[in-house]
Amino acid sequence: MNPVAFYKCLADDTRLRSLLLIAREGELCVCELMEALKQSQPKISRHLAQLRQCELLSDRRQGQWVFYSLNPSLPDWASQVLGMTLTQNPAFITENTEALARMQSRPVRDRQCC
Amino acid sequence: MNPVAFYKCLADDTRLRSLLLIAREGELCVCELMEALKQSQPKISRHLAQLRQCELLSDRRQGQWVFYSLNPSLPDWASQVLGMTLTQNPAFITENTEALARMQSRPVRDRQCC
């Protein structure tokens, strides 16, 4: 994993928020991120595709939904960077309010998405 | 420190290498970075200016030379990200060879630069 390529992935608001939300929740689908970040479907999808292509994210299709999670073979330092960014910048993620609170109250397994 | 702004600073080859070299050496001047990275003077200077404006670097003039070092008031998570990137990606910095080896053999205080 080239460090510069990695940081390019984190250098966009939508991408970084998506990554940190996914890191926190374990797994999220496109429509959940759309709602959480209040962004259009193509925009979310495009950024997720980029993160998958750079091998930061893995995807798993379940019915009509595609769930994204952190790539398990992500280098250690990269996971640690994400983890530290998440825990030491709680405000960055908590800026979006109701959607995220609702999201947390539902276990992933039971969600019917959008 | 906005995480996205921070990662934008790391999302360029010249900037990231400069930051990591400065983190490792403690303090470096423009001409040392020019030699280490084999890049033009305006290019190095421009990127350092950007890192200073984003408050990742501090500068100190000593005679005709300007020495750059990590901003001491850098948030903890940001320093840790830099430190982890440095220690867990030794190859990224060691790609440039002779110039860096020579640099390490001279203590900062005694250097006459270029």
Next chain:
DNA sequence: ACCATATATTCGATATTCCATATATACGGA
């Protein structure tokens, strides 16, 4: 005052990134 060295800045050209819109594909249910 003049010159040499180190560093900063400006300017125009090029490259890259980001987005909205439109369209395509995949899946499940009726």
Next chain:
DNA sequence: TCCGTATATATGGAATATCGAATATATGGT
């Protein structure tokens, strides 16, 4: 098979980033 929902991709334009070349500024020595 047809429809609705979820997701992906293609296209073109706007905004931004990066660069090389030229120029400006600062410092120290003669």
